[in-house]
Amino acid sequence: MIAAVSDRVRKVPGSRERAGDRLFRRVIAGFAGVILLAALALAWQLARESAETWRTFGLSFLWTSDWDPVADSFGALPFLYGTAVSSVLALLVAVPLGVGAAVFLTELAPKRLAEVLMFAIELLAAVPSVILGLMGIFLLVPAVRAAGSPYGVGMLTAGLILAFMILPYITTITREVLLTVPRPLKEAMYALGATRWEVVRGVSLPYARSGIVGAVFLSLGRALGETMAVTMVIGNTPQIKASLLEPGYSMAAVIANELAEAASDAHLSALVAIGLTLMAVTVVVNGAARLMLYRLGVRK
Amino acid sequence: MNDALYARRKKVNALMFALTAVCAAVASGTLLAILGYIAWKGASSISWAFLTNLPKPVGEQGGGIANAVVGSAKVVGLAGLMGVPVGVLGGVYLAEYGRGKYAFAVRYAADVMNGVPSIVVGLFAYALIVHPMKRFSALSGSVALAFIMVPIVLRNTEEFLRLVPGTIREAALALGVPRWKVTLLVILPTAGRGILTGALLALARVAGETAPLIFTAFGNRFADNGWLNPIATLPHTIFTYAISPYEDWHNQAWAAALILMIFVLLVNVTARVWLRPSSGASH
Numbered sequence: 384m385i386a387a388v389s390d391r392v393r394k395v396p397g398s399r400e401r402a403g404d405r406l407f408r409r410v411i412a413g414f415a416g417v418i419l420l421a422a423l424a425l426a427w428q429l430a431r432e433s434a435e436t437w438r439t440f441g442l443s444f445l446w447t448s449d450w451d452p453v454a455d456s457f458g459a460l461p462f463l464y465g466t467a468v469s470s471v472l473a474l475l476v477a478v479p480l481g482v483g484a485a486v487f488l489t490e491l492a493p494k495r496l497a498e499v500l501m502f503a504i505e506l507l508a509a510v511p512s513v514i515l516g517l518m519g520i521f522l523l524v525p526a527v528r529a530a531g532s533p534y535g536v537g538m539l540t541a542g543l544i545l546a547f548m549i550l551p552y553i554t555t556i557t558r559e560v561l562l563t564v565p566r567p568l569k570e571a572m573y574a575l576g577a578t579r580w581e582v583v584r585g586v587s588l589p590y591a592r593s594g595i596v597g598a599v600f601l602s603l604g605r606a607l608g609e610t611m612a613v614t615m616v617i618g619n620t621p622q623i624k625a626s627l628l629e630p631g632y633s634m635a636a637v638i639a640n641e642l643a644e645a646a647s648d649a650h651l652s653a654l655v656a657i658g659l660t661l662m663a664v665t666v667v668v669n670g671a672a673r674l675m676l677y678r679l680g681v682r683k
Numbered sequence: 684m685n686d687a688l689y690a691r692r693k694k695v696n697a698l699m700f701a702l703t704a705v706c707a708a709v710a711s712g713t714l715l716a717i718l719g720y721i722a723w724k725g726a727s728s729i730s731w732a733f734l735t736n737l738p739k740p741v742g743e744q745g746g747g748i749a750n751a752v753v754g755s756a757k758v759v760g761l762a763g764l765m766g767v768p769v770g771v772l773g774g775v776y777l778a779e780y781g782r783g784k785y786a787f788a789v790r791y792a793a794d795v796m797n798g799v800p801s802i803v804v805g806l807f808a809y810a811l812i813v814h815p816m817k818r819f820s821a822l823s824g825s826v827a828l829a830f831i832m833v834p835i836v837l838r839n840t841e842e843f844l845r846l847v848p849g850t851i852r853e854a855a856l857a858l859g860v861p862r863w864k865v866t867l868l869v870i871l872p873t874a875g876r877g878i879l880t881g882a883l884l885a886l887a888r889v890a891g892e893t894a895p896l897i898f899t900a901f902g903n904r905f906a907d908n909g910w911l912n913p914i915a916t917l918p919h920t921i922f923t924y925a926i927s928p929y930e931d932w933h934n935q936a937w938a939a940a941l942i943l944m945i946f947v948l949l950v951n952v953t954a955r956v957w958l959r960p961s962s963g964a965s966h
Contacts (some may be wrong), residue, residue, distance in 0.1 A: 407863030408780055415773035415789045418833055422792050428810040483706030491700055492707065502955070503711035509951050510717060511891025513918045514940045517925045518717060550710050578696035601798065608800020610894035611922060635802045635894065642809065643898040658806040662799055669798035673791065
């Protein structure tokens with residue numbers, strides 16, 4: 384309704400745009416375009432600064448695992464591996480928790496209670512990641528060590544911290560998607576005598592599936608690029624070990640740790656190359672997630 | 684009626700109800716656990732001296748975080764001055780004229796850039812400013828944070844402008860007021876509260892950012908001077924102190940975390956409370 388009215392305002396029949404209005408429209412269109420320019424400049428800068436690495440190592444940079452700044456020998460595989468494993472681990476923990484919480488808050492909880500809990504969950508999303516890292520160092524690492532891990536720091540700890548970082552995203556977006564499930568569908572199911580859970584399982588979750596997938600992708604994007612919390616607990620050792628209790632490294636963490644002290648241009652270039660790779664991956668993951676969520680009209 | 688089946692279905696229902704309740708309790712309880720723990724660990728080290736003194740040299744007990752508080756205010760403030768106007772004006776465009784391919788591209792780019800890791804944005808600021816100038820600086824940190832703010836402010840402004848009723852536009856235009864004046868002097872102020880809180884939330888979000896500052900603002904153990912030198916910030920100080928081997932610094936990290944947390948919570952809670960009565964927008 385509102386949209387229709389403003390549409391008419393936008394195109395008053397037979398009226399020509401005044402000069403001042405045209406100027407105004409162009410100027411603010413320019414401001415809007417800053418984000419497009421910035422995105423292109425970002426990709427271009429990172430490509431330029433990492434050109435040396437791609438020239439020297441080619442794409443094999445991505446699947447060799449030798450990282451020795453002193454010998455100017457660089458391979459990004461341990462970081463790709465660490466980022467992938469810790470992120471997947473985070474999803475394994477956070478997706479069931481988040482979807483469960485969203486179902487409870489949308490379909491089962493009293494409205495008042497749901498509001499209070501949502502408030503807490505949204506505030507959890509506002510906790511700076513360096514603070515979660517701090518909790519990780521002094522609370523989670525000792526706990527994991529007490530549970531029998533030799534180091535405490537490592538993939539498992541990083542995955543757990545990441546899980547709590549992305550939990551609010553999964554919960555809030557899944558909840559928004561669940562709210563779009565048409566009432567008549569649910570009512571029809573209740574009319575057939577279904578229990579609440581059967582309605583959730585039979586109608587709500589299937590209807591919301593693509594939105595939940597979008598939420599998962601969006602959270603995956605966050606997890607892949609999360610830096611501080613991971614840097615503080617993953618152990619920062621460029622190795623590929625099968626055990627989740629072993630220390631690892633992630634793409635974001637190696638940039639955070641080494642860039643300010645990069646000794647040579649080759650080292651710097653290799654770190655930027657990792658950054659470019661990280662950006663490419665997150666842009667693809669986020670781009671896909673957004674397209675899925677646009678179709679559902681979810682705007683978070 | 685099959686009573687056994689009915690009983691089982693009821694049991695499954697109750698069980699799943701309980702399981703999802705546990706999920707919700709974990710998700711929301713985490714916040715309480717974090718807040719409680721930080722308050723407990725940090726409160727004992729907070730004092731007026733802690734807030735107003737500079738750090739002591741390595742190895743000496745005591746010292747404060749005055750430089751980090753001032754540095755954070757400077758870096759975040761300058762980021763706001765750069766990022767908020769761009770975001771708001773861009774958002775006005777999307778809301779008032781935003782049809783067609785160009786607007787879709789802007790919207791999509793903003794949403795996708797919003798998800799680009801902040802450390803990558805930091806790399807950008809590094810390549811753009813630090814590398815050519817050959818020095819870490821407060822300015823480069825601000826540019827990185829501003830870049831993170833723009834997509835957030837942009838989309839938020841658009842959402843709030845869309846809530847302004849079309850009748851207000853029509854009324855003003857019917858008086859013969861030019862479109863640009865209507866937009867800037869009537870529509871923008873109507874949505875002003877939402878836009879302002881959106882900008883505040885974006886500020887709170889970047890105030891906690893650490894990753895892009897490590898190799899832009901870099902950190903500094905002394906009082907800051909100017910915009911072109913390395914500068915200390917709260918989150919970066921927390922990080923440095925947390926990974927240090929000194930017990931005293933660990934305590935200071937908790938205290939600094941408590942300060943940062945209080946700021947972030949204050950802004951978030953105020954923004955949410957402030958927005959509630961006037962509009963139904965849930966952000």
